[in-house]
Amino acid sequence: MIGEIFVTESKLHGFVSAALFALALLVSLVCFIAAVCLPISAGVGAAEVGFAVLNAFSYVGPLALLGAAVFQRRYGHYRMAGVRENAVFWGSLLAVCAWSAAFILAEMLAATALDAGFFLTNASLRNRIAQQSFLLSLIAHGAPRLLFCLSVAASVGVLYFTFDVLRTLARRTRGGAAAKIAAVFCVLLVFAVFQLFIAGMMYISSAWDGSLLLSPDSVLPLSYMLDTMYHDAVKDVHFLASALLHWVYYAGEIFYVFTGVCMVKWLGRCKNEIAV
Amino acid sequence: MMECYSFEKIAKNYGKKQVLWGVSGKFPPGSTVGLLGLNGAGKTTLLNILGNCDRDFSGSISLRGNAVAYMRSRQPFPEYWQVREVLAFYRRFYKFDIFLAEQLLGEANIPPRSRLSALSDGMRRMVSFICCYCTDAQVYLLDEPLTNLDINLRAEIADLLIGRAMEDKVTVIATHEIKEFENLFTHICILRGGGLSPLADAEDIRAEGMSIEEYYRGKAK
Numbered sequence: 001m002i003g004e005i006f007v008t009e010s011k012l013h014g015f016v017s018a019a020l021f022a023l024a025l026l027v028s029l030v031c032f033i034a035a036v037c038l039p040i041s042a043g044v045g046a047a048e049v050g051f052a053v054l055n056a057f058s059y060v061g062p063l064a065l066l067g068a069a070v071f072q073r074r075y076g077h078y079r080m081a082g083v084r085e086n087a088v089f090w091g092s093l094l095a096v097c098a099w100s101a102a103f104i105l106a107e108m109l110a111a112t113a114l115d116a117g118f119f120l121t122n123a124s125l126r127n128r129i130a131q132q133s134f135l136l137s138l139i140a141h142g143a144p145r146l147l148f149c150l151s152v153a154a155s156v157g158v159l160y161f162t163f164d165v166l167r168t169l170a171r172r173t174r175g176g177a178a179a180k181i182a183a184v185f186c187v188l189l190v191f192a193v194f195q196l197f198i199a200g201m202m203y204i205s206s207a208w209d210g211s212l213l214l215s216p217d218s219v220l221p222l223s224y225m226l227d228t229m230y231h232d233a234v235k236d237v238h239f240l241a242s243a244l245l246h247w248v249y250y251a252g253e254i255f256y257v258f259t260g261v262c263m264v265k266w267l268g269r270c271k272n273e274i275a276v
Numbered sequence: 277m278m279e280c281y282s283f284e285k286i287a288k289n290y291g292k293k294q295v296l297w298g299v300s301g302k303f304p305p306g307s308t309v310g311l312l313g314l315n316g317a318g319k320t321t322l323l324n325i326l327g328n329c330d331r332d333f334s335g336s337i338s339l340r341g342n343a344v345a346y347m348r349s350r351q352p353f354p355e356y357w358q359v360r361e362v363l364a365f366y367r368r369f370y371k372f373d374i375f376l377a378e379q380l381l382g383e384a385n386i387p388p389r390s391r392l393s394a395l396s397d398g399m400r401r402m403v404s405f406i407c408c409y410c411t412d413a414q415v416y417l418l419d420e421p422l423t424n425l426d427i428n429l430r431a432e433i434a435d436l437l438i439g440r441a442m443e444d445k446v447t448v449i450a451t452h453e454i455k456e457f458e459n460l461f462t463h464i465c466i467l468r469g470g471g472l473s474p475l476a477d478a479e480d481i482r483a484e485g486m487s488i489e490e491y492y493r494g495k496a497k
Contacts, residue, residue, distance in 0.1 A: 004368045011361065012354075076352040081369035082328045082341035171332075270331035274340045 001083060005091025006098070009072060013099035016068050017061065021106050024057040032114055036121055044128045047118060051133035054111045058136060061107065062100040062156045062240060069096040070163055085269035089164050096160050101153035104136075108149070111136035135238065147245060154243035158253060162191065165260040172267040187260070194256040198249060279338070280304050281415050281446040286335035288321055295321050297470035298335070303446045308437070308460050309475070311450040312492050313467035319450040320349055320419055322467065326448070327417045342370045345413035347404045349420050353392060359403055360388040371412035380406045380436075384429060397424040402433075409436055416440075416447045422456055430456060454489045461488055466495050 031050030035043040069092050078088045115137040118126040134140035136148070169183040242249050282302040288295050295318045303309050313319050324330040326337060327346030353362055359381065366372040381388060384402050392400060405421055422430050437460055440447065449457060464481065466473040473495065481491045 008365060008368065072354070075354050076329050077354075077365060078369075079329050079331070080327060080346055080348065080352050081365075082344065083369065085331070272331050272333055272335075274328060274331070 001087045002091040002094060005078065005083065005088060006095045008078075009069065009092055009095035010099070012068050012072060013065055013095055016064050017099055017103045017106075020057060020061045020064060021103060021110075024054055024061075024107065025110050027053045028110065028114055032117055035118070035125065040122075040125055040128070043122070043125050047125060047129050048133050050114060051111065051129070051135075051137075054107055054114070055133070055135050058104055058107055058152070058238065059240065061103040062152050065096050065099050065103065066156050066159055066163075069160055073167070082274055084274055086273075089269075093157055093160055093164075097153040097157045100156040101149040104149040104152045105146070108136045108138060108146070112138040115139045132237075148238075148241055151242070151244035152240040154253075155240040158243060158257070161257060161260060162187070165263055168264050168267060168269055172269070172271075187263070190256060190259045194252045197255070198252045281339055283326060283337040284335055286322065286325055286333055286337070288318075288325060288330070288333040294470060296325075296333075299467070299470070299472045301465060301472055301475065303448065303463065303475070305444045305446060306442075307462045308441055308447045308449065308457075309463045309465060310454065310457060310461040310478075310488065311448055311465060311467060312452075312454065313450075317467045318470060319467055322472075323417050323419050323448070323450055324348075326415075339415055343413055344415045344417065345370065345408045345411035346417040347401075347408035347419060347421055349423070351392060351400055351404060355391070355393040357392050358388070359386060359390050359392065359395075362392070362403060362407060363388065366407050366411060372407075373410045373412065377406050377410040380410070384432065398426060398429060401425060402429055405433055409440070414445060416445060418447065418449045418451075420451055420453075421449065422451065422453050434460065454492060458488050464488060464491065466492065468495075 028050040031046045031053065035047035035050065037043075038046055073088075073092065079085075111134070115126070115134060116139060118129070119139065131140075136145075138145055165187050166184055169187060170180050173180045173183040243253065280302050282300075284300045286296050286299040299318075299322060311319055311322070321330070323346065325333050325335075327344055327348070328340055329346070329348065329352070353365070357365075363372075363374055363377055366377070367374050378388065381403070384399070384406070386395065386399050386403060390399075392403070395403065401421070401424055405418070408416060408418065421433055425433070434456060437447065437449075437457075441460060441462075449461075451457060461478045464476045464478055476491070478488060481488060486494075
């Protein structure tokens with residue numbers, strides 16, 4: 001059943017991914033052509049814009065897919081077909097994670113191709129591009145950077161999970177609006193504890209690079225920079241990269257997801273679920 | 277042979293408003309049941325519960341899941357879907373006769389590549405009916421199937437349902453347009469005040485010289 005839901009969800013996710021990727025690719029190609037044609041000082045700026053667009057879409061794409069998944073849950077077609085709520089959640093989660101990973105992979109390949117293009121056509125220009133621009137380039141960081149795809153998928157998965165927990169609480173909590181607000185507040189509190197735990201760990205171990213990718217290719221979570229007011233110019237910073245690429249996040253995520261799962265189990269997704 | 281389709285003590289409330297108070301029913305196989313009631317009586321609420329859509333209720337139902345095909349009064353699919361995507365959805369989640377569905381869509385002049393948002397209300401209802409009809413289910417639930425349909429499509433739906441009347445299935449039709457189904461109903465039940473009346477045999481009503489509509493008017497007063 002999860003597979004059928006995945007296939008059904010994929011139609012919209014495929015469209016969103018393709019449209020955003022095409023847009024990012026188009027803009028970055030225009031920048032590439034401009035960078036090659038322009039004098040080197042202006043060319044560097046154009047090349048950095050091209051990479052920046054791809055980097056920005058590494059946020060836009062997964063978050064748009066998350067929005068699409070949330071949008072799809074408004075409709076009752078799976079319920080009408082007798083699909084259990086649990087299966088709908090897992091199918092949608094699988095779809096949003098898989099398409100997010102695929103989108104980032106496509107972006108990485110595009111950034112790598114762009115990087116290779118500069119490497120082959122104008123190596124001196126490439127050498128002057130800021131290191132942070134090569135966030136998604138496999139030429140600059142090597143194959144281990146592919147873990148980034150999985151980490152972004154996991155981050156989007158955690159956000160979708162949060163939506164599902166909030167939705168379940170809003171639907172299942174009895175006792176009027178005050179009780180529902182209190183329940184939602186509980187989830188936000190757990191989320192805050194999860195973030196505080198990470199922030200605390202980051203602060204304590206500010207000198208420790210907990211990234212799974214070895215320095216200088218490690219990807220730091222955005223909160224690392226915010227919490228410690230310290231930014232390592234050599235390392236990349238990406239908010240969605242922290243889920244799998246940083247050890248500190250594991251404990252927080254496990255705690256958070258475990259609490260959410262317990263809440264959903266305790267309340268139940270609905271009062272009278274269809275028997276297996 | 278299919279057993280009786282039954283539901284017991286179905287209760288449902290929206291906040292403090294109790295809509296259904298322990299509704300029970302038992303429909304024999306091969307029956308076409310007219311579910312009648314005034315506006316706000318809870319017909320759609322009951323069908324939403326029987327048709328899997330609403331799961332926040334108490335009570336029990338003998339058959340659920342994809343053994344029940346439900347034509348909702350409101351389209352549950354995203355508006356941007358094409359008709360063929362709706363067919364693909366039914367094919368994925370139900371036992372579904374796609375060839376018959378495509379044939380019926382052709383007869384109703386509904387292009388499979390049309391988006392739902394581009395169809396008229398009547399055409400959307402026809403798509404819903406065709407999808408429900410072409411599903412191989414044990415129970416068919418139709419909520420106001422004739423609303424917004426022109427006379428040709430109404431006649432087509434009535435003909436298709438007459439064709440199905442001989443099968444060993446249960447069809448429940450919630451409607452205000454009793455005359456259109458006058459000769460199709462084998463049983464009648466009336467939803468009023470949050471409760472369901474006992475199942476009345478349409479043959480017995482006719483034997484008393486009453487039409488279904490007259491019988492309903494008498495009970496609804």
